[in-house]
Amino acid sequence: MKIVVLNGSPKGDISVTMQYVNYIQKKFAEHEFEIINISQRINQIENDNEIFEEIINEIRSSDGVIWAFPVYVFAVHSSYQRFIELIFERKVQDAFKGKYASIITTSIHFYDHTALNHINSICDDLDMNYTGYFSLHMYDLQKEDIRKNLQIFAQNYFDAIRNNSFTFKNYDKVKYTPIEYTPSITYDKLDTSNKKIVVIADSLENANLNKMVNKFTSSFLKDIELINLQDVDIKGSCLGCMKCGYNYECAYTGKDEYIDLYNNKIKTADIIVFAGAIKYRYLSSEWKRFFDRGFFNTHTPTLLGKQVGFIISGPLKQISNLRQISESYLEWQQANLVGFVTDEHSSNEDIDKELYALTCNLIKLSNINYRKPSTFLGVAGMKIFRDEIWGELRFPFLADHKAYKALNVYDFPQKKYKTRIINSILILMTKIPTIRKAIYSSKMKYNMIESLKKIVEDPTT
Incomplete structure (x- = not known):
């Protein structure tokens, strides 16, 4: 069968993502893979209608489409997004309708889910048969278990095409009919308080x-x-x-x-x-x-x-x-x-x-210089960057490493020596049944708030 791969990397063939596509191509040599470097060639694609039509015709003649891209700032590269715009602006959605689609993406798992959600929703808007995604860390191909899973993922995709399998729609069509806004209320003008x-x-x-x-x-x-x-x-x-x-x-x-x-x-x-x-x-x-x-x-x-x-x-x-x-x-x-x-x-x-x-x-x-506390969205995201810059990405991102040291981003738990000592003592104490029972049956919930109550009751805080 013929598979069109839409490459979303601005680096074209010299792309981490494409190494995973190449691996699938190697393992499933019986299939024809047509790899199109979308992001790298977006200027040609947009400005030369003949090139754009050639790509659309390749998609029309295909059995399936793989959206393959690296994550760029919570989503896809802007050139990939421009290609998506061109699909709708030039009204060629019919070329995608009914095609079996899957996603292969690489990142450090920093908001790869929002990028996946975005392309999944585009697949649904195009009435494609979306079969799923495979989201990878950049260097996962080095792991044998990942390679095995990647082969299984690819085989499932090809089986879905071959068997004309039923697929789920995860996103409803957007319905939007805005009013024609005309300002109607006049308020007193505000002082900027010298804020830029x-x-x-x-x-x-x-x-x-x-x-x-x-x-x-x-x-x-x-x-x-x-x-x-x-x-x-x-x-x-x-x-x-x-x-x-x-x-x-x-x-x-x-x-x-x-x-x-x-x-x-x-x-x-x-x-x-x-x-x-x-x-x-x-x-x-x-x-x-x-x-x-x-x-x-x-x-x-x-x-x-x-x-x-x-x-x-x-x-x-x-x-x-x-x-x-x-x-x-x-x-x-x-x-x-x-x-x-x-x-x-x-x-x-x-x-x-x-x-x-x-x-x-x-x-x-x-x-008043207010900033609300971070939720999981900010805390978890920063921890991913912290660990990656401390580890494998310290080089080439030396600028980040210097900045993270200055911003105290490297707040690794292992530096909390007092906590480690206290935890070691308490863990040893729980080996004694009577102490363990006392801690978990009555003292635990009070101990959790003890340090906080001291602050609440302190008139100076």
Whole structure:
């Protein structure tokens, strides 16, 4: 059978992900694999309609499609996202309908699930028969048990095609009919309290987004800066070259405006508002390029302590995966997410009220320097980076290693010697039945709150 592999790596054939595809190709030589380097060739694909049609015709003539990609900033590479946009914009969804699809992705398991959810939902939107995913650590191919599982995964995929197996749909179609937003409530303008506020937007040709952004920016006594990504000279997306790993120097340094924008506008702001329109279950590929290019900071948080809000035109409430990507990104960045405002309302007044509430809260929380504690989204994500940078990724990411030492990210439990000694003593004590019974039957729950009660009862705290 013929399998089309859509390669989402900007490095093309020199891709970790493609080594897993090559391994499957080696083990299942009876099948024909047509590997298409999507992200690496996106400019050609977008600008030359003949090349685009050739790819679509390959998909039409295939028995199945494998979406193969590395995870880039919680999702897929921006060039891959642009290809997804082209599929819908050029109305070639029929080429994918009914095709059996699977996903192979590589990462360090930092939010690989949100990338998988995204492509799974795109498969469902395209009416493909989605059979499942295989998500790998970059160097899992070195492990025999992983290689065996990969072969089983591939065999199951080929069996599903051969047997015309029934597959499940995991995502409903998005239904979105917004009102035509027209601001209707006038509020008193707010003092910026000398806070630097930056609004970054794209898709301002979207009428609702344009009006919401204008309503927000006009809510202050002083003018605030509005940056339209479409007016910024950004030569391309992240190349995956990892040149930045040594000292944050990007391959694009001095070649476009992105790095100056990020360093001089984003990093220096107190309050940031991201504004965009949802396109095919994400923001635009331009927004994705913005986030991908931010990787010149590698895995080091750069938005620490900033207050951040989102203004979005689109069905965010139906796309929980996009919301989680946004929440997770800011928790990892150690910024404070103040809220989302969308045009998913039945009245103009509701949008006005949410925009004003966002405005007030951004200023208020910035003035008191508030940041809510991280949830699992931020804590777990940072621990993955901590362990990887301490270990296998210390080289080439030397810049991260230096930053993590300065930020006390290396808070490994084994350094808590007092806790280790106490635990050793208590474990020995539990070997005695009477003591063990006393601890677990009556003392445990009180001991858990003892140190906290001392703080609560101390008048100086």
